[in-house]
Amino acid sequence: MDTLSYLFQLVLALVLAPLVPGIINRVKAKFAGRRGKPVLQLYYDIAKLVRKGEVVSDTATWVFTAGPVVSMVTAVLALTLLPLGGMASPFGFNGDFILCAYLLGMGRFATVLAALDTGSPFEGMGASREALFGAIGEPVLFLSFLALVSTAMSMGIPSTEVSLSSLFCGFSPMAWVMGRPEIMLLVAAMGVLLLVENCRIPVDDPNTHLELTMIHEVMVLDHSGPSLAFILYGASVKLWIFSALLAGLLLPSMSVWAYTLSMLAAVFGVAVLVGIIESVMARLRMPVVPALIGLAGAVASFVLILTLVR
Numbered sequence: 001m002d003t004l005s006y007l008f009q010l011v012l013a014l015v016l017a018p019l020v021p022g023i024i025n026r027v028k029a030k031f032a033g034r035r036g037k038p039v040l041q042l043y044y045d046i047a048k049l050v051r052k053g054e055v056v057s058d059t060a061t062w063v064f065t066a067g068p069v070v071s072m073v074t075a076v077l078a079l080t081l082l083p084l085g086g087m088a089s090p091f092g093f094n095g096d097f098i099l100c101a102y103l104l105g106m107g108r109f110a111t112v113l114a115a116l117d118t119g120s121p122f123e124g125m126g127a128s129r130e131a132l133f134g135a136i137g138e139p140v141l142f143l144s145f146l147a148l149v150s151t152a153m154s155m156g157i158p159s160t161e162v163s164l165s166s167l168f169c170g171f172s173p174m175a176w177v178m179g180r181p182e183i184m185l186l187v188a189a190m191g192v193l194l195l196v197e198n199c200r201i202p203v204d205d206p207n208t209h210l211e212l213t214m215i216h217e218v219m220v221l222d223h224s225g226p227s228l229a230f231i232l233y234g235a236s237v238k239l240w241i242f243s244a245l246l247a248g249l250l251l252p253s254m255s256v257w258a259y260t261l262s263m264l265a266a267v268f269g270v271a272v273l274v275g276i277i278e279s280v281m282a283r284l285r286m287p288v289v290p291a292l293i294g295l296a297g298a299v300a301s302f303v304l305i306l307t308l309v310r
Contacts, residue, residue: 003090005256006084006085006089006090008085009084009085009087009260010079012260013079013084013240014079014237016240017233017236017237017240018040018042018043018046018232018233018236019039019043019268020236020239020240020243020267020268020271021042021236021239021271022037022038022039022040022041022042022043023039023268023271023272023275024200024271024272024274024278025037025041026039026275027271027272027274027275028275028278028279031275031276031279031280032279042232042236045229046229046232046233049224049226049228049232050225050226052226053225054224054225054226054227055224055225057118057119057222059119060117060118060222061117063113063114064114064117064222065114065227066110067111067113067114067227068110068111068220068223068227068230068231068234069227069230070106070107070110071107071110071230071231071234072107072230072231072233072234072237073107073234074103074104074106074107074110074234075103075104075107075235075237075241076234076237077103078100078104078107078238078241079237079241081097081100081103081164082100082168082244082245082248083165083168083169083248084244084260084263085256085257085259085263086169086253086254086258086259086260086263087169087256088163088165088166089163089164089165092163092164092165093163094159094160094161094163095162095163096163096164096165097145097149098142101138101141101142101145104197104241105134105138107234107238108130108131108134111127111130111216111219111220111231112130112131112219114223115130115218115219115220120221120222122214122218122221123219123221123222126216126217126218126219127219129286130199130215130216130219133196133203133215133289133290133293134197136290136293136294136297137193137196137293140189140192140296140297141197143189143297143301143304144189144193144300144303146304147183147300147303147304147307148167148168148183149162150304150307150308151180151183152167152175154307154310155175155178155180168244168248168249169253170251170254170259172186172248172249172250173249173250173251173252173253174252180307180310182302182303182306183303184249185300185302185303186249186299186303187246187249187250188299189296189297189300189303190245190246190249191246192292192293192295192296193242193296194239194242194243194246194270194274195277196289196292196293196296197238197242198235198238199215199217200274200277200278201277201278201282201283202277202281202282202283202289202292203215203283203284204216204217205283243267243270243271244263244267246266246270247262247263247266247267247269250266251263
């Protein structure tokens, strides 16, 4: 019964994932005084792209067409490791947060290879930037996970039971209520990671058309049809993953359906917050972005040190 309930929560997340970018765009439109696109616009775009044909360069190889599929599949697989509805993932295991991080890294690697396979200098530029920021951001993600693991083990959770389900399913609020308020600093670090990993302002502008300032969008310029649909859907699932992780640091333990409603409200609340950030801030200069990621890494390192010395 628990497995069926979890699968329902998983399907719900997969269905609602494209709604998050729609909420962000709607909030940005309201701030700009525009009517903006419908909240369900990404659903329409994906449905339209799936029915369209695909244009592939004669010089591109199978890597170009495999990249979007791999990026989408790895995002979905990473989602299956998360606790949903307050329930532990039936696919989770001890140390599964390492697999989750590497699945997301594999999706990025596949997208970078697909961009390089086109031979376009613009896409190569975007791939270089994506690889750089990914190499800087992944250690911050691991530091955040390690800080949570250290806190969990110091509070009596056996090392054989440390997983995403135990770390992001009501554990964090219990930790800072019981005298570990430094865990709340990870909310800021994870918030920066959400913006970096999903190429949102102030790291990247997903709506820009200036190649010299683009990161993620410039890598997918040559994709069309179903491949572009896979990229758009995979990006929305990845955004849902980081929003759910951020919400998991704040939501306490509660009943399944109460946690489900709270999680949905928290994920959509994160989308509104991202929309507000993108409305009141401009994109940072490229040399400043590593400093922002480094600041998040310093915060995560500080939390890890505090948990180790206690």
